[in-house]
Amino acid sequence: MNIACIAWGSLLYKPQPLKLASGWHPDGPHLPIEFVRQSDDDPELALALCEGFKPVPTYWAWLATRDLDTARAMLGEREQIRPGYPECVGSIPPVDGAEADPRIAAWMQRKGIDAVVWTALPAKFAGASGRAPTSEEAVAWLDSLQGEDRAKAEDYVRRTPAHIDTRYRRLFEKRLGWRPLRESYVTQRV
Template sequence: MDDRGEGCRIACLAWGSLLWKPGPLPLASEWQPDGPNLPLEFARVSDGGELSIVLCEQSPSAPTFWAPLHVENLDEAREFLRQREQIDPRHPERIGHLGPDGDRRHPDIAAWARQHGLDDVVWTALLPRFDNQEGRLLLEHEAIAYLESLEGERRDHAESYIRQVPSSFRTPYRERIERHFGWFPRPA
């Protein structure tokens, strides 16, 4: 609670499936398109087979989405996001936040939060992953080869994921995927 007796103002950032499947996240509004610019790329082979978009320091920045949360405190916000993302509780670092023990690698998030009068921000902090190696960034040609290797429902799922990510996320890998497969974003 803040000194006015109101709940903390905490927001969640989004750039992938949270936008169309927020699950248990207690959103206090629709997603807003004016989140902080962050380096993002389709660089994580996810458990469902899709090539998901994640923070990737080597990538160009793109504007993210955000929404305030109906939560009382940071721990509650982090737990809702952890559950939604099905992150093992033994890996709390995979839920980013700004607080005293939070992530300092993204000063743009802190500046953006101050401008919006937020007490804290949470986000999914999964690493790139390829060949079951956390932190392993797949190269652009490996991303194409991986997607080409998919068949049936896994391929359909991977295509659907990429098409559902808003068109505002223009990344080098996405542009190559569009040219190679014709998987363009679906209209909003």
């Protein structure tokens, strides 16, 4: 079974320890993602799946495993998802009675992909899991960061590929001047 991974954020430029068997392709499914997750470990506002936001393009790559459990474990390790939270790693075929995301299932069928995994961490803001910040809260929080913390948060936003053009990102560009870097992750082998 060939297994792919869908990505949209730091996984594109920092995939380790996830083992890829290809570079990143820019024609992943369009999904509702936005800068709505305060990281537990880094001072950044990460991209996360969040219903209600405009679907944007994602990336995908083949994984160097043919076992879905191994693929889920690799992604969980990379994303520092504690054991016991299988819902935070999405997959098709789904596990533990989860429903398959029809957008991803349709994309897989068009691509001829057997199985896929993705990060399914929820929005999180001000310590509340499942809470997405408003655009004004997001820009105010980022603007409040200082020194190295601010530099790390800016780097995360700027390294996100330009075609992942979200409403919050446009506000970050306008208010903070954080424009995308001219890096390309397309079909890079990692």
